[in-house]
Amino acid sequence: MRKWTVTGLALLLATGAGAAAAATPKPPTEAQVRELMDVFGVGRMLGQMNTQMATMMQQQIPCVPASYWQGFIDDKGVQELTLRMVPIYQRHFSAADIEGLLAFYRSPLGRKVITEMPETMAEGMQLGQEWGRQRAQAMLAELQKSGRIDAEGRCPAAPAAKSGAKLAAPAAGSSSARH
Numbered sequence: 001m002r003k004w005t006v007t008g009l010a011l012l013l014a015t016g017a018g019a020a021a022a023a024t025p026k027p028p029t030e031a032q033v034r035e036l037m038d039v040f041g042v043g044r045m046l047g048q049m050n051t052q053m054a055t056m057m058q059q060q061i062p063c064v065p066a067s068y069w070q071g072f073i074d075d076k077g078v079q080e081l082t083l084r085m086v087p088i089y090q091r092h093f094s095a096a097d098i099e100g101l102l103a104f105y106r107s108p109l110g111r112k113v114i115t116e117m118p119e120t121m122a123e124g125m126q127l128g129q130e131w132g133r134q135r136a137q138a139m140l141a142e143l144q145k146s147g148r149i150d151a152e153g154r155c156p157a158a159p160a161a162k163s164g165a166k167l168a169a170p171a172a173g174s175s176s177a178r179h
Helices: 002-023 030-040 042-060 066-070 075-092 095-106 108-146
Strands: none
Touching: 030 042, 030 075, 030 095, 042 066, 042 075, 095 108
16 A cells, blocks of 8 residues: 555656646747847837937037947947847746737737837836926925925934934825926
């Protein structure tokens, strides 16, 4: 009887190990990831980023022409960056995931997402910056009101923080800098 129990247990463990191995998803190939990046338009997006970066760098360092910075993300740079991004996708997505994403991004809705996402993200970033500015103003006003910072935003010589009183940040909705 003991022999059958041991044999049964061994079969059960072997079956479980086989099922666990079969459940491990197959990672995508480099070609699949590159295909997804092509569908996303990664090269186009990097080109747009390069133009924005060149403009910003020319403003930061006006003695260097923007044309110098324009080559920051050239064709070779796009290839290098894409190659470095492939393992990230391979760690986070299975081959089946990539196939599903490809199907989605080739669909009419997926193409719309690709087309609209840059503008959506830009608007979201602008909104986030404005919200962050308003939130910081409200929090600084609260710190000034409590005496933790002076009118110039500096810590006073004898800060109120030493009094041991706890200071809670104002609630996000309580911004006094609303439009």
